[in-house]
Structure formats: C-alpha cells, structure tokens
Amino acid sequence: MNSNLIKYKGIHPGIIIERELKKRSLKKRTFALALGEYPQILNDITKGKRNIPISLALKIEKELELEEGTIVLLQSYYDIEREKKKLQILPNLSILRKSLFWDTNINQIDWNKQYKAVINRIFERGNEEEKKEIERFYGNRKVRTVLNSQKTKPMQLSQQK
Structure with a gap:
C-alpha cells in the first residue's frame, strides 16, 4: 500500500x-x-x-x-x-441520562478516545449515581487524573461504599 x-x-x-x-x-x-x-x-x-x-x-x-x-x-x-x-465495552447507559449529552448522540461516543470530555461532563453536571458509574467504568485512578488535570479546582469524587 x-x-x-x-x-x-x-x-x-x-x-x-x-x-x-x-x-x-x-x-x-x-x-x-x-x-x-x-x-x-x-x-x-x-x-x-x-x-x-x-x-x-x-x-x-x-x-x-x-x-x-x-x-x-x-x-x-x-x-x-x-x-x-x-x-467496545460501554458504561451502563441506562444509568447515564441522555440529556447530559444533549449535543451528541450518546450511542456514537467513543468512550475510550473521548474519556476526558465524558469524565468532565459527568462530574460537572451528573448526579451521584452517574458519577459512580463513570468511576466504575474508567476506574478511580483515571477519573482522579482527569479531574486533577483541570485548571480549576477538581470536583470531588463520589464516596465509595
């Protein structure tokens, strides 16, 4: 080729x-x-x-x-x-509200490539259940890394049980 x-x-x-x-x-x-x-x-x-x-x-x-x-x-x-x-393995979409992704088709999100945008959006606008699902899907370390890399103060991680 x-x-x-x-x-x-x-x-x-x-x-x-x-x-x-x-x-x-x-x-x-x-x-x-x-x-x-x-x-x-x-x-x-x-x-x-x-x-x-x-x-x-x-x-x-x-x-x-x-x-x-x-x-x-x-x-x-x-x-x-x-x-x-x-x-591709997906997060549990029944937990995530489609309204969080009003500007895109939730079924066309590349969850691996766009993880930073997804994590930021969920932690800006999501409820506790949605935050827990994103932490489960990506893992606490990845979520913490993305949130700590923000220029503004990082959002709090949801409390694990």
Whole structure:
C-alpha cells in the first residue's frame, strides 16, 4: 500500500476518494460514468454510506492510477475499525441520562478516545449515581487524573461504599 495512504487507516475509503477527485478537479458524475457505474452509487460511497466492492475498487484504482489493492485495503481497515467499535465495552447507559449529552448522540461516543470530555461532563453536571458509574467504568485512578488535570479546582469524587 502507498505509504502516504497509511495515515487514512480506519477512515471510510469513499471520503478519501472524494478528496482525490477534488484534488484532480474531477466531477463525481463524470468519473462514475467513466467507470461504467451509476453516479448515485459513487455519491453514496463518497459520503461513506456504502462499502466499496472489490470490482469497483479495482476500477477506481486503475482510473486514479493508485497502487492495486489500496482501496480494498482501506475498506478492510475501515471495516475492522467498525467491528472494534461494536465490541467496545460501554458504561451502563441506562444509568447515564441522555440529556447530559444533549449535543451528541450518546450511542456514537467513543468512550475510550473521548474519556476526558465524558469524565468532565459527568462530574460537572451528573448526579451521584452517574458519577459512580463513570468511576466504575474508567476506574478511580483515571477519573482522579482527569479531574486533577483541570485548571480549576477538581470536583470531588463520589464516596465509595
């Protein structure tokens, strides 16, 4: 695989294709027709709504003069990342009020990557039960580290029984 595309691992390959088309000043419709594909299919792919079949990936690679297998590998890496997210262990969402996450879909939170924001939000606005759940999920040490790294005075940890 082309070494400069490795940085795109885990990103839907359609988004990368759209970027390439823009860089080359190619219209999606014209490009799709040149491949012998319906423009709607390419549009869905570039919006990340549809996976890329191997046969289409090979056509795109040939047309864009990419190394053979690049798009297929990116699709595989994307699929792997999606499966990892499905396997991700979550806090007990029945305890956490959805209103705490009014500005995002609680089901799309990456609990491992966004742990600092989650911990801060729960300890700013959450009740005792929610704070205990976050401490259980992340562990007292991680929660304490995040709260102590704040520039303002850290919030109190809930009392363990």
